[in-house]
Amino acid sequence: MRLLWGFILLAIAIGISVLYFRPRKPSSKMTAPTDGQVPDGLTIQRVRTYTDALRSYRVLLDGEEVASLKNGRAVTLDVPPGEHRLEVEIAFMNAVLDFAMTDKPKRVLVGRGLAAGGNAFTPPIIVEA
Template identity: 25%
Template sequence: MAKVKVQRAREFMNLFRNYTIFIDGQKVGTIGNGQLIQLETSPGQHKISAKIDWCSSQEITFATEENVSKTFTVGGFKNAGFLFVAFVSTMVLHFLLNYFFGLNI
């Protein structure tokens, strides 16, 4: 059997949600935050994709060989952490300006 490894980076934005992994359109497993899963598949051409809630990745076509493993990495929007900090900072600044200085922006 050929092996497929799927690795997921640690993400704050999707901390409590799992990705569902599909190979050839069939659900083969789920992966949590920061996890690595190993799946077995037959040698040959396959398609892999991932889905989290309503968002999904594109299908990637790959070939596997007997006793050879392929590794894929799945993750969300790479700048999501920065955008989250920027959003919270803006909301805090808005609250402070409104509460302490009466500026209704």
């Protein structure tokens, strides 16, 4: 009998998590202003995924923490032109991107769901968009 109740509770928990954490389309306020202009600077967008949905990614630029990204959110930073290093950390895993900033705006995507089969043991990745 206890085993039956355990399966019932597990089914309810899975059903709630599937409904709550389903992928959603990003809103315009997450990516760019509504007037259609691309924001100046470096825009870092975290892809909405089930993996780590409740945890934030630490964003470091040139070794200094500059932001904390929640699931599906974005941040735009004023970055001077030149060579820079972007790091994204969660728990004991991180991803690094060395890039050259110019006068043109730059956009990068971060997350684990970008790689096929991304799961809780896959480190995050950074992709220039």
